[in-house]
Amino acid sequence: MLRERVLNRSTTVFIGCLAxxxxxxxxxxxxxxxxPLHLDTYIVGLLGKYLCFALLALSIDLVxxxxxxxxxxxxAFFGLGAYVMGMHLMREIGGRGVYGNPSLPDFMVFLNWKTxxxxxxxxxxxxxxxxxxxxxxxxxxxxFGRPAFRSRVSGVYLSIITxxxxxxxxxxxxxxxxxxxxxxxxxxxxxxxxVSLQSEYMVTAxxxxxxxxxxxxxxxxxxxxxxxxxxxxxxxxxxESRARFIGYRVENxxxxxxxxxxxxxxxxxxxxxxxxxxxxxGVFAPLFSVEMVVCVALGGRGRLYxxxxxxxxxxxxxxxxTTVLPxxxxxxxxxxxxLVTLFLPDGLAGIPARLRGRLPALRAKSGVxx
Amino acid sequence: MRALCxxxxxxxxxxxxxxxxxxxxxxxxxxxxxxxxxxxxxxKVADRERALKELGGDASEAAAELLEAxxxxxxxVRRDDSALxxxxxxxxxxxxxxxxxxLPFSDKSLLRKxxxxxxQRNAIASLLNRRLLRHADADIRRxxxxxxxxxxxxxxxxxxxxxxxxxxxxxxxxxxxxxALLCVRDAGASSDELLRAxxxxxxxxxxxxxxxxETLKGHADPRxxxxxxxxxxxxxxxxxxxxxxxxxxxxxxxxxxxxxxSIGLAVTFGVMGVINMAHGELVMLGxxxxxxMQQLLPGRPGIALLLAVPAAFVVAGGAGVLLExxxxxxxxxRPLETLLATFGVSLILQQAVRTLISPMxxxxxxxxxxxxxxxxxxxxxLTCNRVYILCFCLGVFxxxxxxxxxxxxxxxxxxxxxxxxxxxxxxxxASLVDTLTFALGSGVAGMAGVALSQLTNVGPNLGQSYIVDxxxxxxxxxxxxxxxxxxxxxxxxxxxxxxEPVSGAMLAKIILLAGLILFMQAKxxxxxxxxxxxxxx
Numbered sequence: 001m002l003r004e005r006v007l008n009r010s011t012t013v014f015i016g017c018l019a020x021x022x023x024x025x026x027x028x029x030x031x032x033x034x035x036p037l038h039l040d041t042y043i044v045g046l047l048g049k050y051l052c053f054a055l056l057a058l059s060i061d062l063v064x065x066x067x068x069x070x071x072x073x074x075x076a077f078f079g080l081g082a083y084v085m086g087m088h089l090m091r092e093i094g095g096r097g098v099y100g101n102p103s104l105p106d107f108m109v110f111l112n113w114k115t116x117x118x119x120x121x122x123x124x125x126x127x128x129x130x131x132x133x134x135x136x137x138x139x140x141x142x143x144f145g146r147p148a149f150r151s152r153v154s155g156v157y158l159s160i161i162t163x164x165x166x167x168x169x170x171x172x173x174x175x176x177x178x179x180x181x182x183x184x185x186x187x188x189x190x191x192x193x194x195v196s197l198q199s200e201y202m203v204t205a206x207x208x209x210x211x212x213x214x215x216x217x218x219x220x221x222x223x224x225x226x227x228x229x230x231x232x233x234x235x236x237x238x239x240e241s242r243a244r245f246i247g248y249r250v251e252n253x254x255x256x257x258x259x260x261x262x263x264x265x266x267x268x269x270x271x272x273x274x275x276x277x278x279x280x281x282g283v284f285a286p287l288f289s290v291e292m293v294v295c296v297a298l299g300g301r302g303r304l305y306x307x308x309x310x311x312x313x314x315x316x317x318x319x320x321x322t323t324v325l326p327x328x329x330x331x332x333x334x335x336x337x338x339l340v341t342l343f344l345p346d347g348l349a350g351i352p353a354r355l356r357g358r359l360p361a362l363r364a365k366s367g368v369x370x
Numbered sequence: 371m372r373a374l375c376x377x378x379x380x381x382x383x384x385x386x387x388x389x390x391x392x393x394x395x396x397x398x399x400x401x402x403x404x405x406x407x408x409x410x411x412x413x414k415v416a417d418r419e420r421a422l423k424e425l426g427g428d429a430s431e432a433a434a435e436l437l438e439a440x441x442x443x444x445x446x447v448r449r450d451d452s453a454l455x456x457x458x459x460x461x462x463x464x465x466x467x468x469x470x471x472x473l474p475f476s477d478k479s480l481l482r483k484x485x486x487x488x489x490q491r492n493a494i495a496s497l498l499n500r501r502l503l504r505h506a507d508a509d510i511r512r513x514x515x516x517x518x519x520x521x522x523x524x525x526x527x528x529x530x531x532x533x534x535x536x537x538x539x540x541x542x543x544x545x546x547x548x549x550a551l552l553c554v555r556d557a558g559a560s561s562d563e564l565l566r567a568x569x570x571x572x573x574x575x576x577x578x579x580x581x582x583x584e585t586l587k588g589h590a591d592p593r594x595x596x597x598x599x600x601x602x603x604x605x606x607x608x609x610x611x612x613x614x615x616x617x618x619x620x621x622x623x624x625x626x627x628x629x630x631x632s633i634g635l636a637v638t639f640g641v642m643g644v645i646n647m648a649h650g651e652l653v654m655l656g657x658x659x660x661x662x663m664q665q666l667l668p669g670r671p672g673i674a675l676l677l678a679v680p681a682a683f684v685v686a687g688g689a690g691v692l693l694e695x696x697x698x699x700x701x702x703x704r705p706l707e708t709l710l711a712t713f714g715v716s717l718i719l720q721q722a723v724r725t726l727i728s729p730m731x732x733x734x735x736x737x738x739x740x741x742x743x744x745x746x747x748x749x750x751x752l753t754c755n756r757v758y759i760l761c762f763c764l765g766v767f768x769x770x771x772x773x774x775x776x777x778x779x780x781x782x783x784x785x786x787x788x789x790x791x792x793x794x795x796x797x798x799x800a801s802l803v804d805t806l807t808f809a810l811g812s813g814v815a816g817m818a819g820v821a822l823s824q825l826t827n828v829g830p831n832l833g834q835s836y837i838v839d840x841x842x843x844x845x846x847x848x849x850x851x852x853x854x855x856x857x858x859x860x861x862x863x864x865x866x867x868x869x870e871p872v873s874g875a876m877l878a879k880i881i882l883l884a885g886l887i888l889f890m891q892a893k894x895x896x897x898x899x900x901x902x903x904x905x906x907x
Contacts, residue, residue: 070706147891156645156705157894160841161887167838168883171876286838290713297710330721337714341707342700 005226006219014305015215022211029204041203045275048207050315052272055214057295057311058304059264062221064293065302066230067257068237069154073162074265075289076169077137079279081266083173084123084132086186086279089197091124093190106188107181117179126193130270137266138259145258149251154240163286170284185280192274203275210271214308217264221304224260233257291333298340300347309348401428402468410445410467411452415487422490426497434501436467441494446481457481503532511541546570547579554582561591568594572601580605617867623756625863626763629856630821632840633770634814636855639844640787642804643705644698647712649840650833651719652812655689656682656819657828658723661732672737675820682816689719690812694805716833723830731829740824759821766817771852773810783807842886848896858897 007015028037029044056078063069095102099109104116122128144165148158176182195202224230235243236250244250273279282288292311299310314336321329340347346354402424409420418440425433439445439456445467446457454467457478465472486494502514529549550567571579583598583605635649646652660678667674693715701708740755774780785793786803794800822832839862847858862882869878 151891151894153894164883168880171880330717334714334717338711341711
């Protein structure tokens with residue numbers, strides 16, 4: 001019964017497409033270089049990066065599309081996950097750094113530090129780091145969200161304080177004293193589990209991990225959304241006071257969704273770092289978070305797969321524009337913000353329904369368009 | 371060009387050779403012995419003392435010019451005939467020393483610089499300073515006396531004669547302080563003299579007073595030692611008080627900037643419930659208007675700046691009207707979407723400025739009346755531009771406040787804010803009110819941009835750096851509340867500057883942001899929340 005509800009037609013199609021496309025890319029990536037179907041590791045890595053953004057967009061859609069919480073600071077959770085993974089990759093460099101110090105990362109040697117700060121302890125253990133990837137963003141989201149939701153900060157106020165949060169984190173991570181490499185961030189990674197990050201096996205494996213994470217997260221989100229809790233989400237989004245009067249602890253519902261979403265974002269960040277090879281305070285920049293929100297808006301929120309489509313389209317466009325016409329990219333992105341909100345309130349995923357003229361009925365059903 | 375120089379040089383050279391044997395030469399009042407001139411020509415820096423000694427005793431303008439040139443490194447020796455000449459940087463005319471004739475010259479490869487040591491440079495500075503002690507302008511005289519306090523004080527007789535001829539009380543008190551300093555440093559001074567000097571110095575501001583008093587701390591006479599202790603304490607307290615006042619002033623100044631940038635936001639946010647993420651870019655447009663005005667009126671920065679204020683209001687207000695009619699109107703009642711759309715507009719505006727003007731920062735010139743210092747007390751002075759901006763901020767606030775509370779438009783705006791359907795039922799054209807409000811808020815943002823152009827460089831990212839702060843101010847003060855915005859801005863500015871010395875600029879900002887997030891939990895509707903029915907939705 002639950003299985004049927006979770007795997008409805010659109011979800012089955014989406015998971016099928018994702019699995020087919022991912023395995024095709026993985027196979028083509030591993031083909032020998034001379035073969036006509038061979039994919040360059042650069043392309044495979046790029047696609048893997050897109051999948052990480054898609055996962056981040058998915059996590060934003062869960063809170064925005066189903067709970068009406070517009071977070072302009074999800075990049076912060078993404079960044080925290082990314083930094084945790086980056087710390088592990090820094091430790092993996094070991095004595096292969098520029099200064100050749102086996103226990104201290106290069107930037108610490110440069111800053112004349114003698115020992116590892118306490119929060120770097122244990123970061124050489126991958127299992128522990130994987131745990132932290134979930135724990136750190138989740139904990140920060142909990143600490144931030146609990147008082148905010150309890151004192152009923154909502155709507156645009158919440159959006160603005162989430163932005164303030166990521167802005168504050170950005171300023172903090174810019175400081176050298178924080179011990180995360182300051183302005184330059186963490187970079188110059190060599191290997192993961194002893195395998196070079198540049199090797200085609202590693203690139204393909206990371207791509208597959210990203211695809212798997214996205215697929216699993218998608219199914220997990222579906223499970224949440226179709227469950228009773230998911231119904232309460234929608235109730236809170238559409239009529240918060242009514243849900244509260246019926247007896248639901250709205251703040252707890254919101255907090256649970258927010259923390260879960262932050263954990264997904266952190267996972268996306270952790271997968272992103274080894275594929276890109278650098279993490280710097282730029283991930284905490286408000287613009288990055290808002291860009292991801294626009295991905296969701298373009299794809300169509302409250303549908304989950306819409307967020308994934310939006311993230312893929314926007315980031316593909318970004319790659320194209322920034323290489324071919326770098327000046328035009330911000331014009332395009334800005335216009336996208338304006339045009340999507342004005343003319344495509346349901347996003348790309350809403351176009352088929354719109355064409356079939358069933359839009360009003362659909363809107364009434366899903367309640368999109370608050 | 372070089373050939374021309376050579377042809378012109380030749381007669382001068384001849385003239386120089388002819389005049390050399392007739393030293394000492396008196397030309398334009400400069401008389402120097404041949405030894406002094408030789409000491410200037412000498413490659414050894416230590417030889418210059420001779421010339422400095424003679425120049426110090428010479429009260430003529432020409433001597434001052436020579437000293438000035440020596441200090442600035444503009445005095446040269448020509449390699450071929452070892453003639454001395456002054457060649458200012460960038461000029462193509464040199465002045466022969468000591469004759470005072472000018473000749474065209476620009477080729478420095480034929481010249482050798484007359485170098486001086488650091489201690490000589492300081493000695494020259496104090497020589498030049500001493501010349502100003504009898505200047506006609508009181509301000510220059512005061513500056514000279516203050517300079518005198520900074521280096522080894524002059525002889526007593528000179529100071530006494532200066533004091534006798536001085537009409538300005540403040541300058542006279544400075545001279546007294548210089549005399550007291552002399553007395554304190556004089557090992558043979560009696561206890562009574564010392565007591566008097568210490569009393570004078572306890573009201574003096576300069577740090578060297580404290581330093582001189584420190585040397586007297588362990589004086590044999592207990593009366594003197596006690597007086598010194600008291601004077602030192604007094605000096606420290608006044609210094610601390612001045613530093614505190616300065617911090618407060620910088621806090622108020624930052625607060626006034628925050629109020630200026632956020633007051634327009636308070637109007638649009640409060641009245642229409644619209645979050646305008648492009649507000650920072652409207653500020654930027656205003657700043658660029660100030661820059662453009664100066665390009666239109668080159669050489670008259672004062673008039674350009676004054677004209678830029680209304681021009682920026684019109685430009686930014688016009689942009690605001692376009693924004694409201696083109697985008698925001700269609701998203702009425704969907705605040706989150708408005709936020710995204712206006713964010714898009716802000717990106718477009720930034721990139722437009724980058725493409726059309728330049729990605730580089732532009733400097734806006736400060737007119738004369740904006741630069742300079744305001745001396746409040748002996749050791750506390752304010753920079754004029756910050757004072758003006760503080761006044762400008764209060765003026766703009768008063769104007770907006772009056773518009774909102776004393777005019778028909780303000781009445782209608784408040785009516786629409788409180789209850790839109792009822793206001794419309796009473797015959798108010800709510801959509802027109804929206805547009806006008808937005809134009810007003812945007813126009814004020816533009817004027818804030820003009821003020822900002824006097825404090826920082828004007829660049830495409832100008833708005834972005836203030837937008838987060840402005841939102842903080844509005845939310846902190848309470849949405850839709852002008853007084854709240856004023857208080858919120860000033861409080862945040864003060865808090866920032868008070869934290870800065872303790873924690874550093876970056877950490878101060880982080881602490882403030884974290885503090886605000888916490889504050890929002892306790893008072894989600896700001897310092898001055900709206901009350902009554904209007905607050906319920």
